[in-house]
Amino acid sequence: MINKMQTSLLNFSAMTVTPYRNPQLIECKDLYQFLSACKQTAQQKDQTKIISISLEMPPVDPLAVMAAMAKPGQLNFYFEQAGHEVAIAAIDAVVSLKVAGSSRFEQAQHFIKSCFSSTMIAGADDLALTGPHFFCNFTFFDEPLNGDLTFPPATIFLPRLQFSKYKNKGILVLNIEINQLKNHEFLFKEILSKIEIIKNSSQIKSNHIYNSLENYCNLSFNNINKFKSSVTSALESIRCNKLNKIVLAHAVDVKSPAPFKIIDSLDNLRQRYPGCYIFSTSNSKGQTFIGASPERLISIKNQQLFTDSLAGSAPRGTTAIEDAEFGDRLLSSEKERREHLVVLDFITQRLTKLGLAPVSPQLPQLLKLANIQHLWTPIQARMPSCVHPLEIVAELHPTPAVAGLPRKIACQQIRTFELFERSLYAAPIGWVDHQGNSEFIVGIRSALIDGDRARLYAGAGIVAGSEPDKELAEIQLKLQALLKALV
Numbered sequence: 001m002i003n004k005m006q007t008s009l010l011n012f013s014a015m016t017v018t019p020y021r022n023p024q025l026i027e028c029k030d031l032y033q034f035l036s037a038c039k040q041t042a043q044q045k046d047q048t049k050i051i052s053i054s055l056e057m058p059p060v061d062p063l064a065v066m067a068a069m070a071k072p073g074q075l076n077f078y079f080e081q082a083g084h085e086v087a088i089a090a091i092d093a094v095v096s097l098k099v100a101g102s103s104r105f106e107q108a109q110h111f112i113k114s115c116f117s118s119t120m121i122a123g124a125d126d127l128a129l130t131g132p133h134f135f136c137n138f139t140f141f142d143e144p145l146n147g148d149l150t151f152p153p154a155t156i157f158l159p160r161l162q163f164s165k166y167k168n169k170g171i172l173v174l175n176i177e178i179n180q181l182k183n184h185e186f187l188f189k190e191i192l193s194k195i196e197i198i199k200n201s202s203q204i205k206s207n208h209i210y211n212s213l214e215n216y217c218n219l220s221f222n223n224i225n226k227f228k229s230s231v232t233s234a235l236e237s238i239r240c241n242k243l244n245k246i247v248l249a250h251a252v253d254v255k256s257p258a259p260f261k262i263i264d265s266l267d268n269l270r271q272r273y274p275g276c277y278i279f280s281t282s283n284s285k286g287q288t289f290i291g292a293s294p295e296r297l298i299s300i301k302n303q304q305l306f307t308d309s310l311a312g313s314a315p316r317g318t319t320a321i322e323d324a325e326f327g328d329r330l331l332s333s334e335k336e337r338r339e340h341l342v343v344l345d346f347i348t349q350r351l352t353k354l355g356l357a358p359v360s361p362q363l364p365q366l367l368k369l370a371n372i373q374h375l376w377t378p379i380q381a382r383m384p385s386c387v388h389p390l391e392i393v394a395e396l397h398p399t400p401a402v403a404g405l406p407r408k409i410a411c412q413q414i415r416t417f418e419l420f421e422r423s424l425y426a427a428p429i430g431w432v433d434h435q436g437n438s439e440f441i442v443g444i445r446s447a448l449i450d451g452d453r454a455r456l457y458a459g460a461g462i463v464a465g466s467e468p469d470k471e472l473a474e475i476q477l478k479l480q481a482l483l484k485a486l487v
């Protein structure tokens with residue numbers, strides 16, 4: 001049976017069971033009784049398949065929890081915004097869906113809705129990031145070329161364990177299949193042991209080793225000329241009015257003397273890029289997609305939608321004066337402003353089409369990251385309750401910040417110009433919760449890690465007036481920034 005110390009650690013006095021949307025509050029004295037109550041309630045509701053229990057915990061680092069608990073062969077997800085003191089680790093799947101094709105966002109939405117309708121939600125509900133969350137990654141294209149299924153076009157999963165930290169609070173969400181409750185004594189012990197592992201997750205020892213390209217065997221830098229010739233051809237399409245804008249990317253393959261360490265690389269990324277969204281998502285075959293993206297596709301909190309137009313770039317200066325000069329030049333460049341406006345107009349139109357009323361400032365601002373600065377316009381809108389977050393994702397992806405305009409022609413040309421599969425590069429990666437909250441980022445400044453090999457991706461927007469050498473310099477800047485953090 002549960003002992004007194006464990007009971008007090010879990011603070012069950014604040015705990016409630018909320019079956020479906022009919023709040024029926026049941027006070028529990030300890031976890032064991034609580035599980036019995038869940039079992040009984042679930043038996044009464046015969047459609048219940050999953051129980052989601054949220055518990056307040058000490059504010060342990062979710063990356064340390066990931067290091068202690070994630071195993072190869074599982075679906076895993078990590079997400080952190082260091083500047084906003086929020087991080088989430090999602091480990092292993094209770095239920096998952098993998099689909100392809102043009103209806104993938106719709107299928108994902110139906111899957112999530114149907115799972116939520118058979119989930120009993122219990123425990124702490126007055127904290128951020130409680131309750132079940134579905135973690136999703138979608139590839140850039142809805143069908144892979146050459147049957148590349150490293151990551152399927154859509155992967156959606158409900159984790160067995162989700163540990164988040166928001167400011168000074170830790171939140172554990174356990175999602176449990178109902179049949180596990182049959183043996184709730186065993187389950188109870190298992191939960192306690194997980195709680196112990198989380199509490200004892202030792203801190204990540206930051207070693208701040210930053211790499212340079214010399215450390216790696218570079219497998220594919222020679223394609224760099226191909227990138228420049230693609231930019232030249234794309235400029236020709238723009239000149240002939242076939243295209244207004246296209247975003248062309250380049251991939252670099254590197255081989256390290258030893259397997260890449262995902263946790264250490266994520267730790268490096270969060271230290272170096274606190275203003276970015278640090279992420280990793282692992283398939284169950286040993287490959288991980290990792291990155292530090294400055295670009296938010298959507299963030300929905302309490303029915304308020306936030307998104308960004310992010311396009312137009314300049315390097316950071318080495319002195320404050322040089323940095324301000326680069327920033328001023330970026331803000332006043334007609335070419336960069338045009339590249340930016342295409343994205344802003346597109347997002348505004350797409351949201352309006354869905355019945356939203358987006359608002360944004362008149363002029364772009366500068367978003368300054370450690371290695372680069374961008375033109376940035378934040379966009380806000382109230383979310384109607386009838387619109388699902390994935391409808392917004394489906395409508396926006398891919399924006400002209402990563403594809404181009406007209407979107408269909410740009411996407412066709414990307415497939416002919418780029419010699420590699422984009423996979424999760426520049427694609428939506430994020431989560432959806434049971435209350436309509438959601439966060440999706442665009443998977444840029446990213447790499448696919450497979451043992452000792454990494455494929456790094458970076459792209460740049462091409463519009464009339466773009467110069468192949470400058471675009472190449474921009475993507476090299478982006479690639480180097482990521483490469484330095486991979487260890």
Ligand SMILES: C=C(O[C@H]1C=CC=C(C(=O)O)[C@@H]1O)C(=O)O
Nearest residue numbers: 311312313401444458459460461
């Ligand atoms: C496509 C990428 O960046 C986009 C986001 C911000 C600025 C961009 C640019 O200035 O070209 C790109 O549109 C990338 O980094 O791979």
